[in-house]
Amino acid sequence: MKKPIGIIDSGVGGLTVAKEVMRQLPNxxxxxxxxxxxxxxxxRSSEEVARFTWDMTEYLIQYDIKMLIIACNTATAVVLNEIKETLSIPVLGVILPGxxxxxxxxHSGKIGVLGTVGTIRSNxxxxxxxxxxxxxxxSALACPKFVPLVESGEYEGDFxxxxxxxxxQQMKADRLDTLILGCTHYPLLEPIIQEVIGAEVKVISSGEETAREASTILDYNESLAVGDHTPHHRFFTTGSSKIxxxxxxxxxxxxxxxxxxIDL
Amino acid sequence: MKKPIGIIDSGVGGLTVAKEVMRQLPNxxxxxxxxxxxxxxxxRSSEEVARFTWDMTEYLIQYDIKMLIIACNTATAVVLNEIKETLSIPVLGVILPGxxxxxxxxHSGKIGVLGTVGTIRSNxxxxxxxxxxxxxxxSALACPKFVPLVESGEYEGDFxxxxxxxxxQQMKADRLDTLILGCTHYPLLEPIIQEVIGAEVKVISSGEETAREASTILDYNESLAVGDHTPHHRFFTTGSSKIxxxxxxxxxxxxxxxxxxIDL
Known part of the structure; x- marks a missing residue:
């Protein structure tokens, strides 16, 4: 089915999900x-997050999307269930795939989660x-300094x-075997996070996992785009299109x- | 939802899928x-494989299962679509998850597949x-000697x-980066297969992947068993219950x- 997949995020972080969808589902x-x-x-407050997420959802619905991916952990935590119950198309968040x-x-059952203050507070x-x-x-840990690092492009280097x-630092004592990057901005920091937490810890990127589940659900609903299409992606931002x-x-x-x- | 998940296989190979479902979905x-x-x-011929797979399916349907997993690649290749179209519950095979x-x-796009003669011939x-x-x-390769090794319990050791x-041997020249174990018996041979093919090749077990997708689909359909249940598994065989x-x-x-x- 050639209809587009809609992906929404608070900013550019959800592009890590978009990139994985493009790689795993190139049609x-x-x-x-x-x-x-x-x-x-x-x-932000839950009310604001819910309202802003609905704004983006309503914007994309006009394009007859066949699936909506909420590629933002904060928005998923607050409003996934409500949007899922309202729309007739499949709606995926990034929390359950991760x-x-x-x-x-x-295998040890000791799992770490990194996320924004909102995501961690939501439990x-x-x-x-x-x-x-x-x-x-x-073990859950809020990392409020990570998103600004990524949005400003400073996600590599010594700083x-x-x-x-x-x-x-405090998480290293927990002897985790798995660490979830519970924010779609964090995969940009993954090389550094992996280095700091240690090679023995498996780092899970919600982006990769959500793309995989999108494929599973589209296949289950028989609405994958099969065969040789050239996709025409479109990107909308409420900020500067140049940046x-x-x-x-x-x-x-x-x-x-x-x-x-666009204006929302 | 407390209804059971049905899993069918030509023999004991599908237990690798059952084991993963138990591990990933312990409720x-x-x-x-x-x-x-x-x-x-x-x-076997496609007609026989289809008939035998339907026999197992009809046997389990009487227990009001909420999902059917065809944990046999040969049966998936032959009859998954037909069973999926006929039943009203979700039906999963092991080929697409793998x-x-x-x-x-x-990342290189060079993917190997090992399977039975039937699975490989089906493409x-x-x-x-x-x-x-x-x-x-x-690169696909039929490995007719692997299933007898596993069913006879000789899956470890020099032989x-x-x-x-x-x-x-012939596959090593293909410079794969990923190898799919396209038969649910093969995970028992995985340590040896990984050793022979080389540590740089990612070996994918369809069992683990199918359990993961079962979780995705049950969640999508809101029929996961949540909370603290003690599951009561049952195993049926057409052969010796002791062996x-x-x-x-x-x-x-x-x-x-x-x-x-049981008799089928």
Missing amino acids: ETIYYVGDTARCPYGP ARAALKHS AYSKALKSINQDVKV ARRIVSKTL FAQLASKWLQQDHLIVET | ETIYYVGDTARCPYGP ARAALKHS AYSKALKSINQDVKV ARRIVSKTL FAQLASKWLQQDHLIVET
Whole structure:
């Protein structure tokens, strides 16, 4: 089915999900909305996060999308269930795919979660993990300094390494075997996070896992785009289309992206 | 939802899938049918494989299962679509979960598949992989000596190592980065296969991947068993319940399994 997959995020972080969907499902067309002007969502109230997420959802619905991916952990924690119950198309968040992948990889049952203040405060990962296996031990850590590092493009180098190292210090005593990056911005910091936490810990990126589940659900609903299509992705931002295009081109390693500024 | 998940296989190989479902979804109850008396399915005609698979399916339907997993690649290749179209519950095979996991892991796009003569002849993996990404290169290899090694319990030691080494010889020149174990018996041989093919190749077990997708689909349908249930698994075999119980207890590391011999 040639209809687009809609992906929404508070900013550019959800591009890590978009990139994985493009890699794992190269026939699919993506329509992406990044609410860059109102990013970050992490410190906002639940009411605001819900309202902003609905704004993006309603914007994409007009394009007859066949699936909606809420590529923002904060928004998933707050409003996934409500949107899922309202729309007739499949709606995926990023929390359960990350949780399921962690349960698949973890043998010791000691699982760490990194996220924004909003995501960690919501306890969404712990609830998701324990709803499937009540015996796991979850260590959750809010990392409020990580999103600004990524949005500002400073996710490589010594400054980022110092911040990550200091933030994860207390987690190293927990002897985790699996660590979930519970924010779609964090995969940009993954090389540093892996280095700091140690090679023996399996680091799970919710982006990769959500792309995989999108494929499972589209296949289950018989609505995968099969055969040789050339997808025409579109990107919408509430902020500067120029800055968005620069970041997106670098991350997705694609030139000539179509980026449009919209009002929500 | 407390209804059981049905798992069917030509013999004991599907226990690798059952084991993963138990590990990743410890609240779920499993009803397993192994058609040991008519195993292996690999060399049989499509008509026979279809008929035998329907026999097992109809047997489990009487127990009001909420999902059916066809944990046999040969049966999946032949009859998954027909059963899926006929039943009202979700029906999963093991081929697409393995294919999707391979597409997620592979960066070079050079993917190998090991399977029975029937599975390889059906070209099912190649079709599944290319339906999602037409650019991948697939090397498929039939390994008719592997299932007898596993069913006879000789899957460890020098004899197994010699057979695996000789079988995979020709594949080593293909410079794969991902290898799919396209038969649910093969995970028992995984340590030897990994050793022979080399540590740089990611070996994908369809069992783990299918358990993960079962979790995704049950969650999507809101029929996961949540909370603290003690599952009561049941195992049915068309062969000797004693031999089945011995093998199953060893693989699943569980004592006191309930194994019943049935006629199909």
